[in-house]
Amino acid sequence: MGFPHKHLIDISEYSADEIMQLLKTAESFKEVNERRIKQVPTLKGATIVNMFNEPSTRTRSSFEIAEKRLSANSLNFGGSSTSSVKGESLSDTVETLCSYKIDMIIVRDKHAGVPRKIADLSGVHVIDAGDGKHQHPTQALLDLYSIWEHKGSFEGLNVGVVGDISHSRVCGSLIPALKIMGANVCVIAPPTLIPANVEVLGADSVTSDFDSVLPDLDAVYMLRVQRERMEGAPFPSLREYNMMFGLTQQRDRLMKPDAIICHPGPINRGVELDSFMADHPDRSVILDQVYAGILVRMAALYLLLGGSEDGITA
Structure with missing residues (x-):
């Protein structure tokens, strides 16, 4: 079965x-990752540029490992070494990269909309690895995979998304993805961390009373809490935030016996x-999410680039 998309934006x-x-393609790659030699020739000869214009540890290392395990050629680009630091425009940078006859650009940027612009400029496959406060689709997919693996289905599942909604690009992808898959989504946050147009995300409900909804949640x-993106003081203190919206040992007793806990990382322990x-x-x-x-x-690279069928099992 072919895959109808060129990009994941x-x-x-x-x-x-x-x-x-x-998700099922991702599951098929588990066997590869549990071998002694964790590599298949699926994307041998493909060239992928990792264009990370914003700091990242988990996302960048995860993409790099995925590329290596599929035998793709990688070029890491971004940070203080980029030509944009010298004043080069985004379009000139992209045109320069494409002159290398690359196949895909994976882009992370502090500005929303950059991945779409690169897709329009380049003509190559593009994956959004996080753009501003907009989207982070592969994070949403790994979250879905982890929930699916533990719960078996999304239909009718009650998922609570708790915390810094205003500054979260994770929410921009996760909430729509959960709704597409049939889950019920409740947004839980202080009023100061709920965006004015929260309904755009498509959640079924919004509340600031964590304890009232916690007993109903399956995930x-x-x-x-993205302190580096905040302006002003959206809550009095981290201690008070933890008391009102932190998942603490005291709240464990309010949860369903089989409810699971997810977090995109890195964790602010005690917050x-x-x-x-x-x-x-x-x-x-x-x-498990990591x-x-x-x-x-691996699944996104494979499906978007049309890797060979024998590459999964080779």
Whole structure:
């Protein structure tokens, strides 16, 4: 079965069937990642540029590992070494990269809309690895994969997304993706961290009363408090935030026995989560999410670039 997309920029452009195809393809790559030699020739000869114009550890390393395990050639580009620091325009930079006859650009940028602009300029495959406060589709897909792996289905699942909604590009992809897959989504946050047009994200409900909805949730997705993006003081103190919106050991008793905890990382321990909940052996799937990042990014590269069928099993 072919894959109808050239890019992965806006998750809302994908149907439930296409997302499930991607998740099942990710699952098929588990076997590769559990071998002693974790590499297949699926994308041998393909050239992928990792254009990270904003700092990243998890996302960048995950893409790099995914590329290596599919035998693609990688070029890492961005940061203080970029020509944009010398004044070169984005279009000139992209045209220069494309003159190398590359196949894909994976882009992370502090400005919303850059991945779409690069797709229009370059004509090559583009994956959005996070743009401003807009979207982060591969993060949403690895979150979906982790929830699917533990819950088996999305239909009728109650998911709470808790915390810094205003500054989160994760929300821009995760909430629409969960709705596409049939889940019910509740946004939980202080009023000062809920955007004015929160309805655009498509959540079923919005509340600032965490304890009232926690007993109904099958998955609790804790967002990182992005202090580096905040202006002013949206809440009195981190201690008060933790008391009102942190997932603490005291709140464990309010949760369903089989409810799971997700977090995109890195965790601000003692703010969004205390160590008891972050490391909970039965509830926390945070490390599973990290591993899922490699699987779903391998799947996205494979499907978008049309890798050879024999590459998965070689």
